Amino acid sequence: MTRLTYPHYDDRCGFNALLPPRSPRPCAQGDIAADYAVIGAGYTGLTAARRLGQLQPDARIVLIEATEVGEGSSGRNSGFASPRDLPAGATASDRERAETLNRFTEEGWAWLMEQVEAHKIDCALQASGRIKAAATALGAEQVHALHRAVQAAGLPHQFLDQAALEERIGTSYYQCGLYTHEGFLLDPAALIRGLAEALPPNVTLYEKTPLLSMQRKGQWYLETPSAQITAPTVIMATNAAIRHFGYLRDRLVTIYTYAALTDPLGLADAAQLGSMPVWGLLPSHRLGTTVRRFGPDRLMVRSLYAHERPVPFEDVKATLLSCFHRRYPALRHIGLEHVWGGTTALTLNGAPWWGRVAEGLYTSAGCNGAGIVKGSVLGKRLAEHSAGHGSQQDVTASWGTAKWVAPEPFRSIGFNFIAARERRLAGLET
Ligand SMILES: Cc1cc2nc3c(=O)[nH]c(=O)nc-3n(C[C@H](O)[C@H](O)[C@H](O)COP(=O)(O)OP(=O)(O)OC[C@H]3O[C@@H](n4cnc5c(N)ncnc54)[C@H](O)[C@@H]3O)c2cc1C
Numbered sequence: 001m002t003r004l005t006y007p008h009y010d011d012r013c014g015f016n017a018l019l020p021p022r023s024p025r026p027c028a029q030g031d032i033a034a035d036y037a038v039i040g041a042g043y044t045g046l047t048a049a050r051r052l053g054q055l056q057p058d059a060r061i062v063l064i065e066a067t068e069v070g071e072g073s074s075g076r077n078s079g080f081a082s083p084r085d086l087p088a089g090a091t092a093s094d095r096e097r098a099e100t101l102n103r104f105t106e107e108g109w110a111w112l113m114e115q116v117e118a119h120k121i122d123c124a125l126q127a128s129g130r131i132k133a134a135a136t137a138l139g140a141e142q143v144h145a146l147h148r149a150v151q152a153a154g155l156p157h158q159f160l161d162q163a164a165l166e167e168r169i170g171t172s173y174y175q176c177g178l179y180t181h182e183g184f185l186l187d188p189a190a191l192i193r194g195l196a197e198a199l200p201p202n203v204t205l206y207e208k209t210p211l212l213s214m215q216r217k218g219q220w221y222l223e224t225p226s227a228q229i230t231a232p233t234v235i236m237a238t239n240a241a242i243r244h245f246g247y248l249r250d251r252l253v254t255i256y257t258y259a260a261l262t263d264p265l266g267l268a269d270a271a272q273l274g275s276m277p278v279w280g281l282l283p284s285h286r287l288g289t290t291v292r293r294f295g296p297d298r299l300m301v302r303s304l305y306a307h308e309r310p311v312p313f314e315d316v317k318a319t320l321l322s323c324f325h326r327r328y329p330a331l332r333h334i335g336l337e338h339v340w341g342g343t344t345a346l347t348l349n350g351a352p353w354w355g356r357v358a359e360g361l362y363t364s365a366g367c368n369g370a371g372i373v374k375g376s377v378l379g380k381r382l383a384e385h386s387a388g389h390g391s392q393q394d395v396t397a398s399w400g401t402a403k404w405v406a407p408e409p410f411r412s413i414g415f416n417f418i419a420a421r422e423r424r425l426a427g428l429e430t
Helices: 043-055 092-118 137-152 162-169 188-197 239-245 267-273 313-327 371-386 392-399 410-429
Strands: 030-033 036-039 061-064 130-134 157-161 176-180 203-206 213-217 219-224 227-231 233-236 253-262 280-283 290-294 298-307 336-346 353-358 361-365
Touching (some): 036 043, 036 227, 043 061, 043 188, 043 203, 043 371, 061 227, 092 188, 092 371, 092 392, 130 162, 137 176, 137 410, 157 162, 162 176, 219 233, 233 371, 239 253, 239 361, 253 313, 290 313, 298 313, 298 410, 353 371, 353 392, 371 392
Parallel strands (some): 030 227, 036 061, 036 233, 061 203, 233 361
Antiparallel strands (some): 130 176, 157 176, 213 219, 219 227, 253 336, 290 298
């Protein structure tokens, strides 16, 4: 049996399933010589391939994707994206740090928007702002701390008490929330499909083409099930899956998390979702549940975290249904039409691993759950770096770099201990 070198999912991504059928590009066959090989067609890989295509219009660039575009995590996420992040605290240094990173995220966002506009990518993009909400006293403290930080930064916002929140989103589940204007909601599967269609002519995308092994003998030799690709330079944009090839095992951790879309709601039920036609709500605890409206008649819920191994499907379904029904008890007759999981790569200190890993091998990994915009800018900068523009320091001086993580079994013991403690603290935020 072939070794599995990429995240494999038994379930279909709900956002992708709701889009019209799409035929994947053919898989790679035979001997292929390229100047650059990019592995993984998520936000990081598509951006890197596109940027290389722009910088070197005569170069042959090959992009391989193990699954189909839209079925990787880049299509499986919740679709929250923001050109700017809020400061983590109320001090001047918190604001300065946020500003430094925001210069990068603004670059990533501008890059994405340029393509969305130029190629008319219909990805249900909406300037929604976002709500950070609390269902517990501890969560409320977090919301108040964020309130102080946005006040200190002079950012527009609205503090919402329980009644104000219920009026806007149709549930009295939360004690309070903070609405800030930064932030967009989009259909991630539609966006990633659109980006794949917009690649420059010198980039060839192959789907259903997992990289199985790689070795360097003067240049890189890449084995896939039915092709051998040679290239002097490889960009690994597989997030934590780079560990299958022996790299960054002591820096990256794979976390599974899960999402679901409800059945479509009838008019009367949809009217119970509050006065805001578009909203996205983030929990005040990191293990909490994300909720958003999707289109006029559905909700999406995202919850659950598991370390390295997927959660059994029936448990996922029951948990997500409970998250939805606890928040909307009047909609207990509504079920979940699509339930799916995805992976994200975490690092101990939240910084990505970015840059040159070995001769002719570059990677950006460790999205820490926010890769739509981050993947876009880090993929773009990685392409520039691999093509001789800019240095590793340009990025790592601002973002830092992923810290060492203990090997197994200490890693799992540590994760399970922290997760159990955090779940207790999260309480009703889950
Ligand atoms: C349920 C969920 C909700 C999330 N919500 C959000 C959100 O709201 N906003 C946000 O910004 N982020 C969110 N994220 C995180 C986001 O999806 C990731 O940060 C993003 O997908 C990272 O992009 P990437 O291109 O670096 O990696 P990926 O999207 O993981 O892309 C890597 C690609 O490489 C391919 N690959 C892997 N191994 C191989 C191989 N051996 N050969 C060939 N191809 C390979 C994979 O199939 C995949 O398509 C969420 C994630 C999940 C799972």
